[in-house]
Every structure is written in structure tokens, then in C-alpha cells.
Amino acid sequence: MPKKCRHLLQTSDLSLDEIKLLLKKASVYASDFNAVSLETKEKMQNKIIVALFFENSTRTVSSFEIASLRLGAKIVKLNMQTSSASKGETLTDTFKNIHAMQPDAIITRHAFSSAPFKLAEFSQCPLINAGSGVSAHPTQALLDLLTLYQHFGGLENLKGKKIAFIGDVKNSRVANSNIKLLQRLGLEIMLCAPSSMLPSVSLKTTHNIEEAIEFADILMSLRTQTERHNAPIFASLKDYGNAYCITQKRLETHAKNKEIIILHPGPVHRDIDIESTVLEDKRSKVLEQVKNGVAMRMAVLEFLLLD
Numbered sequence: 001m002p003k004k005c006r007h008l009l010q011t012s013d014l015s016l017d018e019i020k021l022l023l024k025k026a027s028v029y030a031s032d033f034n035a036v037s038l039e040t041k042e043k044m045q046n047k048i049i050v051a052l053f054f055e056n057s058t059r060t061v062s063s064f065e066i067a068s069l070r071l072g073a074k075i076v077k078l079n080m081q082t083s084s085a086s087k088g089e090t091l092t093d094t095f096k097n098i099h100a101m102q103p104d105a106i107i108t109r110h111a112f113s114s115a116p117f118k119l120a121e122f123s124q125c126p127l128i129n130a131g132s133g134v135s136a137h138p139t140q141a142l143l144d145l146l147t148l149y150q151h152f153g154g155l156e157n158l159k160g161k162k163i164a165f166i167g168d169v170k171n172s173r174v175a176n177s178n179i180k181l182l183q184r185l186g187l188e189i190m191l192c193a194p195s196s197m198l199p200s201v202s203l204k205t206t207h208n209i210e211e212a213i214e215f216a217d218i219l220m221s222l223r224t225q226t227e228r229h230n231a232p233i234f235a236s237l238k239d240y241g242n243a244y245c246i247t248q249k250r251l252e253t254h255a256k257n258k259e260i261i262i263l264h265p266g267p268v269h270r271d272i273d274i275e276s277t278v279l280e281d282k283r284s285k286v287l288e289q290v291k292n293g294v295a296m297r298m299a300v301l302e303f304l305l306l307d
Helices: 016-031 038-044 059-071 091-100 115-120 138-152 173-184 209-215 237-244 248-254 286-306
Strands: 048-053 074-079 105-110 127-132 162-166 188-192 204-206 218-221 261-263
Touching: 016 138, 016 286, 038 059, 038 286, 048 059, 048 091, 059 074, 059 105, 059 127, 059 286, 091 105, 091 115, 105 115, 105 286, 115 127, 127 138, 127 286, 138 173, 138 261, 138 286, 162 173, 162 209, 173 188, 188 209, 204 209, 209 248, 261 286
Parallel strands: 048 074, 048 105, 105 127, 162 188, 162 218, 188 204, 218 261
Antiparallel strands: none
């Protein structure tokens, strides 16, 4: 029987108190990436972390690598295009072989929603889900929460805030994880997308971006995940952008008398998801999300490996 260890496969793996603890620790690191205690660095210096990504990544894999190094740990990134997976080795066999080398933690991303849950059944080291199919991306939801926590000044100020997810909600693991986490914290949620991009849920929905902007204190734009579509939904991304791009004009018309902030998990399709001028103004928190990704992943690694 595998020994008992903590995994982070979905946000529900964490209690509310643990989420508060992660926010507190990540806030310290967001203020100063070098604010790692000597005790933590000493404990982490012999830790070896493996990043096992079967899907492409820029922000997530880089921020996990930087987070590991800032804590003092070592990280090994596998290039799956040149690994034995490209020769037909199964996911389970690849994982078991890496696991046999006894790393202290494994970070994994896979196109199948069930992948991390299957691997966790026999993992004897902490397993972190860095994105699984369309189902979950817990550290992204946590870093997004950190961004809101900073902007609104604490968890107590988030209850009752309104957030609209705009775009390919149905195929977004980011939206799925965020929705589950933010519902626990009392935020009101609206989903805005064409019918084919909306999941079957008992939440407020609209096909009209103007309605979503009028509803929300927070807009989270999502890219169109064309790689997960069976057939084209719009004739072109430009046509999609005409209907769902967050533009200066739309904000001036429908959010004129309120403060609103804009998030995006990346990669952003400029002038398709968010207009370039909006992406560059103070309402956009996209680069803060990226910075917070390092801070939150530092906190998560420390929590799973040391606490």
C-alpha cells in the first residue's frame, strides 16, 4: 500500500483554512520572491521535483520551475516529445518509471481529465495537477484567487462580488476550477458564451457580452480552445472576437460608472479575447496573475513538501 501523502488534484482537496494559509504565505512571496526563510531553504535544498507535462505550457511550467528554484529545490523537466511516450509508452508506465526514481514531488499535465486521479492511486509522493483535460487546474484557480484577494483587500471583501467568465467556458479547466473555488467563497457567477461553449450548469448564463459586463465586478476572459472542438464554431477567430472581445468601447458603454478588473489565464489572443488597449491599461491584472503564479506555486510546494 502506498504511504499517505497530500496531493493537489482539485481545489476541493483543500479546506478553507488551508486556502487561507496558502493565500497568506503566497502574499508574502508576491511582495518579495526572496522572502524564503533559511529554514525552508535548508529543508528544500535536497528536494527533487519532476515536471511531467504531456501538453504544452508556458506560464505554468515556467512558474513551477521558478517557484522550485526560489525555494531552493531542484526541478527536472521532461520533454515528452523526446521521451519514450513518443515511442508508445503508456502514461501509467511513464509515471511509474519516473516515480521509481523517488522524486519528492511530481507535477503533471495531461489531456485526459482523469489522468491525475488515476496516477494518485499509487503515487507515494505529492502529486500536483497542473491541468487535466477540461476538468481541473487548481493552482491556476488559487493564483487567480490570490489576485482577487490582493485587489479587494482580503477574502471577507470577496463575498457578493460578481464575476463573469467570457469565452470557451465548456472546454476550460481554468473556468471549472475557478467556479468551484469561488462558489465556496460566496461570489456570484455568470457565464457568457455562445451555446456551444456553455456547460450544462445551474448558473446565470448569457450569450451577450454587454450583459456580462454590466453584471460583473470581475471579467475573466478565456481563450477559444479550438484544439478541443470537434468542428468550427465560428467562421474565424475574428468573427468570434466581434461577438466576445472585451473592448474599450464596450467597457466605456457598459461599465462606465463602476470599477471593473479583467483577468485572463493566458495565452491571450490579442484583439480576439481582449482588445490590446484594454490589456495594457490598469484594469487588466493579467501580468499580476503571472507574477502571482510563481508566488502561489511557491506556497503550494512548501505546503505539500514541508508542512
